[in-house]
Amino acid sequence: MDAYQRVIDWVDDRIVNSPGKIILLFLGLTVLFVGGLGNIETETGQNQFIEDLESFEALEDIQRDFGASFTSGSTSSTTLLQDSQNVLSKPTMVRLLRAQERVENQHGMRVESTSSPAGVVARTLDPNATTLQEEIDAIEGATPAEIDAAVRTAAERNPGFTNQLSDDFNRRAASAAAAQATITHGTSDIPDRADRVRRVVSTAGQDIRVLGSQPDTISDSLVLVLPAAFVLIVVFLVVAYRDLVDLLLGIATIVIALLWTFGFLGLAGIAFNPLLVAVPPLLIAVGIDFGIHAVNRYREERAQDQDIERSMRITTDQLLVAFFIVTGTTVIGFLSNLVSAFPPTQDFGLVAAIGIVFTFLLFGVFLPAQKVYVDRLRRKYPLPTISERPLGAADSALGRALGGGVTIAKRAPLAFMLVVLVVTGGVGYYATGIGTGFSPEDFMPAEETPEPLQSLPEPFRPPASYQYVENYNFREEKFDQDGQVLLYVEGPMTRDTALESIYRAGADPPPTFRRDDRRAKSQSIVTVIESRAAADPEFARLVARNDRNDNGVPDDNLDEIYDALLDSPAREQALSFIGEDRRSARVVYTVDDSADDVATTVDARAVAADHRFDASATGFAVIFQDATAVLFEGVVQSLALSLLGASVFLIFIYWVLEGRPSLGIANVVPIAVSVAFVVASMRVLGVKFNAFNGTILAITIGLGIDYSVHVVHRFADEFEERPLMPALTRTIVGTGGALTGSMLTTVFGVGVLWLSLNPAIGVFGILTALSVVYAYLASLFVLPSTLVLWDRVANSSRSADPMAGGESSTSTPHESLTED
Structure with a gap:
């Protein structure tokens, strides 16, 4: 404990004694990172999510061989x-x-x-x-x-x-x-x-x-969303800070955090993909939270007539630890995305984690140094000071409203937590029915943009319509919706059994395959031969001479058959089904496009297994099913790693810092509640896990831990100096005010992503806003009762009436410092 405190004291000294040097150092680093902004490249489209799948590689083999x-x-x-x-x-x-x-x-x-x-x-x-x-x-x-x-x-x-x-x-x-x-x-x-x-x-x-190409709506969305988010964030920050100078310091620090993160993107050579659109709102959310907590905690001490230096030392002494815990757990949550099979998701996890570290440094060191420097100037010069009152003071309306969770914890914590457990269990069970999906429509804007957006001035006004989407919808409406499954067959196509193998694989097709009589409806080199034989009597005689069983499929002298075919008007068509080296073939089966991708993929691979040569199934249904399976596996693994990693980290860090490892378990309880409610909300809203929102659980854990850590860490500090309920009340009222300001700013700032022209980004904004609301409510209403029960178990404190949740008649703060 002494070692970490020495580090914090060293940082405190630099912030208080050398704020100007710290400001110059951070501004110099900003210039360095800004230099990387010009190197950023952009990747769009769904191929980046599927390019490493075996089924997509089979499609690339077809592209290579059949030109x-x-x-x-x-x-x-x-x-x-x-x-x-x-x-x-x-x-x-x-x-x-x-x-x-x-x-x-x-x-x-x-x-x-x-x-x-x-x-x-x-x-x-x-x-x-x-x-x-x-x-x-x-x-x-x-x-x-x-x-x-x-x-x-x-x-x-x-x-x-x-x-x-x-x-x-x-x-x-x-x-x-x-x-x-x-x-x-x-x-x-x-x-x-x-x-x-x-x-x-x-x-x-x-x-x-x-038809054209799918539009890139990222730029259009950013031009529309970022200004709206900025306006909303500034409005709420004005309410939270109520001081022009503090407002400008907070906004400037957020902007620098974004510059550092995207400068790193360019310096590291990481391409900007659609998932990274979510990084700015996330960093803004955490930055807002850190900034409000730092300023609010500092104002609490200043309200006690502490001087600038003493107030900032107390603030950073406490918040650097809280910020570090939040950063560590959030980084674990984001880095859990590295297990994903999708490179864009891996990049998102890495960039978000790096951005959170940058945010920790800027708001843990840079912002306090700015605050000390500016407040010292205020003592010398008549700089305007509008309000130094902390948000959510005990005697304020907000402070009184925040006490609801403490009241429940005092009167009936066990009964309340039993209700929470039952409700969360039911919600979690309902959430297990959520679906997964992977479709190009996930990234496609509406055919016409909403009319209210058309009244915006340039350059914020988006295109009135997207012609590609109009044409795409026209094609979907007008043309047969039967899908296709492709087989890439590898082997010597000149072997006598080669064409018979292709022909026999289409016999007695599985349910999802369209039928032509008793055979699968297909196109292949066999159908090209049949078509050419029907149009060319001489070619028909050649086929007949080499057809042993009179089924129209030649068995002998296949080289001669191919030579004759390639010398005919059917050459181009033939080369679309057989490789020029005659060592590969393409078979296209028509399938029911309304069939489930899982069933279609199973049937396609069963047909592929009937070929004598190596055959790989591919096509959109197969590729997207593979992507969906990989996506779901990644979501589960990411969730497990996030919760496990965060729990282990919190248990360890509270053991090192407070000597109370079980506080880490209490810290995770509201996170589990938030995750269950977020996934259940997705099912209620009809939202499936896809390549874009597959990261939402890691984000929920990251943002949720942010809120609960502030409560738990503040409680641990307060609990050392006062009894349980006063410590809990002081924690919730003091920290709850900052959490409320952070929640409102983040919800509206991130929720504005709903305006995005890209539907995946819009849904992501809604889900992120919901995760913040759930984390906030769980931290203020579930966590107090959790901490009361934690005290009963970990410190053997009991009230006369276990259901009442009152304070122990025998416990003292000193007696509650050591766990049993």
């Missing part, structure tokens, strides 16, 4: 959506083909290939049409009856044809209301690609739209 059919790092694709009364009519198909041709002819677009229903119909009319102009000629030279016949033939021979048409496609009438087309570019580095394509295709027809 233009999938967008890889060296290529990119643009999706066109056509909306018309009948996209299969002659003039409509010509417009779509001309739009593709104009993009192909545009300088710098590097078009490698195009795909559209119109192109399929054109090649059905003229198998020798290999260019877009030849396809246009084929359509324009055909009669309406020939076009209708070609549509029906294409639908019969080419399963992929109907996938590019809306789900109202009528084969008999040869009509559909919408079509999709894809343009593949030879590079991913085309500036403003979507906008340039949009301008070009608009010259071909107003019924063609460009």
Whole structure:
């Protein structure tokens, strides 16, 4: 104990005796960290959360082996959506083909290939049409009856044809209301690609739209949310500080904490990802709490007619320890995210932990040094002082209101805690039913931003709508919602059994797979061979000669089969299903998109196991299910590590500092209550754990411990000098005022994230605000009764009536210092 006290005394001396040097040192470090701000890079999108999954790696293998059919790092694709009364009519198909041709002819677009229903119909009319102009000629030279016949033939021979048409496609009438087309570019580095394509295709027809890319709403959200948060925080800080100079010192210290944290981000080379949007509100929340506690505790001593130096020594002597405990437990909570399989979550845990350490140093040392320096100036110069009264004084209305938890603890602590235990148990059981999910929609803004936001002035006014979301919703509405499962098959595709293995795996498909007769509805090199054989009699004879069991699938001389296929107009289609080295294949199965991802993934892996070669299942359903499983595992591990790590740390630290390790257990009780209520609230609100809010439990523990530590540590100090109930009353009234100011400021400052255009950030703001409210209520109402029962057990104090919670008639403060 003496060792840590010597360290605190040394810091106290520097704060009181050399505040100017401390201020200069911290400002110098600020200049250093500001230099790192220019190095910050940004990562967006969901790929960063799934790129390390085996199923995603299988998708990357498919991208590598089958080139233009999938967008890889060296290529990119643009999706066109056509909306018309009948996209299969002659003039409509010509417009779509001309739009593709104009993009192909545009300088710098590097078009490698195009795909559209119109192109399929054109090649059905003229198998020798290999260019877009030849396809246009084929359509324009055909009669309406020939076009209708070609549509029906294409639908019969080419399963992929109907996938590019809306789900109202009528084969008999040869009509559909919408079509999709894809343009593949030879590079991913085309500036403003979507906008340039949009301008070009608009010259071909107003019924063609460009899907574009998912918007990055982080910048739009920050521009909107941060000013609103700043205004709300300043308003509440004005109420909390009630002094202009103290207000400016507190805000300046918060700003420096943010500069240090994000400067570290740039210096360490950590990319800014969507999860890190939550770091500023968290640091602001903890900074507000530390600042209000520091100033309020200092004012309490000044109100007792203590001088500046003595008041600050008492303040830092007590609060440095409390801040250290809060920092240690909060850092443990955030670092528990390092067990996550998602790199962005790991980065969030690390950056948040570093930010909390910075906040501890700034508010534990820098702010007190500023306060001493400024108050000394006030003695020399007429600087304005509006109020030095502590927040929540005992004779104030707030001070009287804060005593409710103490009253319960005095009258019926055991009965109250039994009720809390039963309610928390029920709430916790209900919380176990919360779901997990992982979807691109988690990061997608609304199609139109709320009208009130449109009345904001520039630059705060967000876009009125997001065209990508409008187009995305159009595609979801118009096109068949059947999903796809992809199999990446590795092995020598020239072996006699290779194609039979692919064919047999589709027999008797599992429930989530769509059926075509008794077989799974699929696309593969086998279906390409079947389609080509139906269109080319010579190729059909070649297949028949090498088909041992007459099932239409060749068994012998597969190299010869592939050579003939690649020399035909079906070359491009064939290469989208078999690797050029003929050592891998891609199989696409159609699945029920409304089916549960768990069932779809289980079925996909069962089908993969039926292949004779190594086969890996992938596709969005499989990848997102894997991500969900990893997410849930990470949430559970993070929660366990946070609670266990924080409990061990608190037990150890209270043993070292106070000689009362059991105080650490009492400290954790309100945290457990808060966690149960937060998760239950998520279920009530219909919020699932996803990649973004999966960190909320670590945050709840971190912020909750912040509140309860201030109460417990203050109580430990007060309990050394006075009996149980007076110590508890002084603690709750004195610390509760600062907690109230901190809670209100944080709830409104963080809750403003609800305005974010990114729904994941908005939900995160609501959950964080709820966690703060629950932590506050638990610290002020659950913790007093917990401490009374702790005293009875740890110090063998008893009242005459155990249910009354009154003070022991025999216990004295001195007798309660040592645990049994």
